[in-house]
Amino acid sequence: MEIRSLQSSDYDVLIPQINDWWGGRDMAGMLPKLFFNHFKDTSFIVEEDEEIVGFLSQDKSDEVYIHFVGVHPDYRKKNIGKILYDNFLNKVKMADRKVIRCITSPVNKTSIAFHQKMGFMIEQGDKTVDGVAVKSNYDGVGNDRVLFRKEIE
DSSP states (O other), X not given: OEEEEOOTTHHHHHHHHHHHHTTTOOOGGGSOHHHHHXXXXXXXXXXXXXXXXXXXXXXXXXSEEEEEEEEOGGGTTSSHHHHHHHHHHHHHHHTTOOEEEEEEOTTOHHHHHXXXXXXXXXXXXXXEETTEEEBTTTTSTTOOBEXXXXXXX
């Protein structure tokens, strides 16, 4: 496997696949082309045999925030998510950042478990879903989210 920086041309390859990677959930709208054009410094692609099998998208701000992470379903359980996060963590450490934040949907139990395994703490929410603290209506009415925070050492 090879890890590389995101390129603008990756948008046309990834967008037709994104909803399938999430089991049919409509996720493509959460990954606008502007990320592929403007946030390349800390966004990464993992390829195997020249096929994109994972990616991590982060937008630039005063606080490090992972905007979007995806792994092709056929490549899950191969540490691609961990590879992306470790690469990202190394890059933001060099930029002397102290906190990483990200979110996920409360229905995405795999993502919740992954983030906790990677050392992220779930932030306090205003309600609980299946035993997990969530912020209600975070992404609009009915779109609750689990908020994560990780201190960078």
